[in-house]
Amino acid sequence: MRLLTISFNPHEKKYLAIAASIRESILSGQLKPQDRLPASRDLANQLNVNRHTIMAACDELVAQGYLESLPRIGYQVVSVLPVEGCDLNESTETQQFNLSHLFKSPTASLSSADFNVRFNFAGGLPDITQFSMKVFKSHLNTALKQLDLGSLHYQGTLGNAKLREQIKKYLIRARGLSSGEILITNGSQEALFIVAQAVLQNGDNVAVEQLSYPPACAALSSNGANLITIEQDEFGIKPDSLKRVLAHSKINTPLHQYPTTVTLSPQRRSQIYQLAQLHDFLILEDDYDHEFHYRCSPLVPMAANDPDGRVIYISTFSKIMFAGARLGYVSAHPQVIEYLANSKKIINHKTECVLQQAVANWMSEGDFERHLRKMTQLYLARRDHLVQLLAEYKQAGFPINYAIPDGGMAIWLGCKRDLTGFTALAQSQGIFVQCQQDFNDDYIDFDHQGYQYVRLGFASMNDEMRREALSALMTLLFPAITR
Numbered sequence: 001m002r003l004l005t006i007s008f009n010p011h012e013k014k015y016l017a018i019a020a021s022i023r024e025s026i027l028s029g030q031l032k033p034q035d036r037l038p039a040s041r042d043l044a045n046q047l048n049v050n051r052h053t054i055m056a057a058c059d060e061l062v063a064q065g066y067l068e069s070l071p072r073i074g075y076q077v078v079s080v081l082p083v084e085g086c087d088l089n090e091s092t093e094t095q096q097f098n099l100s101h102l103f104k105s106p107t108a109s110l111s112s113a114d115f116n117v118r119f120n121f122a123g124g125l126p127d128i129t130q131f132s133m134k135v136f137k138s139h140l141n142t143a144l145k146q147l148d149l150g151s152l153h154y155q156g157t158l159g160n161a162k163l164r165e166q167i168k169k170y171l172i173r174a175r176g177l178s179s180g181e182i183l184i185t186n187g188s189q190e191a192l193f194i195v196a197q198a199v200l201q202n203g204d205n206v207a208v209e210q211l212s213y214p215p216a217c218a219a220l221s222s223n224g225a226n227l228i229t230i231e232q233d234e235f236g237i238k239p240d241s242l243k244r245v246l247a248h249s250k251i252n253t254p255l256h257q258y259p260t261t262v263t264l265s266p267q268r269r270s271q272i273y274q275l276a277q278l279h280d281f282l283i284l285e286d287d288y289d290h291e292f293h294y295r296c297s298p299l300v301p302m303a304a305n306d307p308d309g310r311v312i313y314i315s316t317f318s319k320i321m322f323a324g325a326r327l328g329y330v331s332a333h334p335q336v337i338e339y340l341a342n343s344k345k346i347i348n349h350k351t352e353c354v355l356q357q358a359v360a361n362w363m364s365e366g367d368f369e370r371h372l373r374k375m376t377q378l379y380l381a382r383r384d385h386l387v388q389l390l391a392e393y394k395q396a397g398f399p400i401n402y403a404i405p406d407g408g409m410a411i412w413l414g415c416k417r418d419l420t421g422f423t424a425l426a427q428s429q430g431i432f433v434q435c436q437q438d439f440n441d442d443y444i445d446f447d448h449q450g451y452q453y454v455r456l457g458f459a460s461m462n463d464e465m466r467r468e469a470l471s472a473l474m475t476l477l478f479p480a481i482t483r
Ligand SMILES: Cc1ncc(COP(=O)(O)O)c(C=O)c1O
Pocket: 124, 186, 187, 188, 189, 190, 213, 258, 286, 288, 315, 316, 317, 318, 323, 327, 328
């Protein structure tokens, strides 16, 4: 056996470091099966440790199945190593995985956005530099002091009682939504998955908008949904198109439709609700950025006019705080919440409890609404800045068209050219931008004009960066004009 040289780390137990080193020698093939180890006294001298430390290390490896202890012989490497059937010299990264046949072929998959770019136009990205960590940290500290020990166990699938109460009050105040019970979830994505799991049978039809939120579609189809596309126009989803489908359940548009940002008119909302009553389906309302509305008071959600309790209303703190908070909620009829809580228990028991308590304090102390007021002002100014920049490009002859959104965090920009494949091209130039094609899994091009739109998020960049980013994007979109 080669000389063991170990530099001991003061935070690590010596016998474990020695065991790791011997194990390494076995795995690298320096020690072969049935090789004997030197006498523990010799090893102890070599490493300048106590003999009992060597014996503890060897006993550890006996327990792990690498060594055996034989009377009058001492420790030797076992003849069959615990990890059989793989080449021990091959690093795990280079090993081929050949068990794919044991996994289902995915019914849905999502590409993960690469935000490692110079300019990020992601539509739902808040400006996290404006989130007051200092204020929130004080609520986190208080939350840790206040934590009810009971909340640290598995009970409490519905979520923190104070947070649920605060959300209820906020929904009444800000969204006119009063009848629901609340279930806290790990972001609205978990809520979407839970609903899909609780409602869908394999092959059920689910109507979704022609352009819709891919993670929602993925949550539905991976729970067996057969997605049926509903046409939409500049006013949002078309009730007539829905009428033709008569789905079992459907996704409805939030206040600012994703990705087009259109707000569905009250007339269309009521037509859709009547269809739901007539054909007995549920409505899933994913209202992800309701708070950022700039023109008059926002329309109340469909869930606010829901006598039957057939609207399942989902919202999130991902845009108000940051996506990493993974905090969302469902507001729905108490019976629906009971079904959904059962569904959530199967996935994840409950939502993390310290953050919930901190957000409850943040809301009850008024810091939440202060933050909302600040961000709404800021995003309004940023929307106007982007509108002004776009107007300048338009005046300079760029063939662009857009509607100024009443709220939200993005502008849906038409470019009058086919942008198929543009997302990847932009990414290769250090620009993250989502194009119409990215929101339409079925690649249905209803007006056969190609995918002409990009979604320009305006919330996360400051004015200087937005100007620079837009210039880089325009150069890429219209090389003939900018040249
Ligand atoms: C349509 C839509 N729903 C929901 C969300 C938020 O998802 P989560 O709460 O899981 O972060 C987003 C974020 O981009 C969104 O665009």
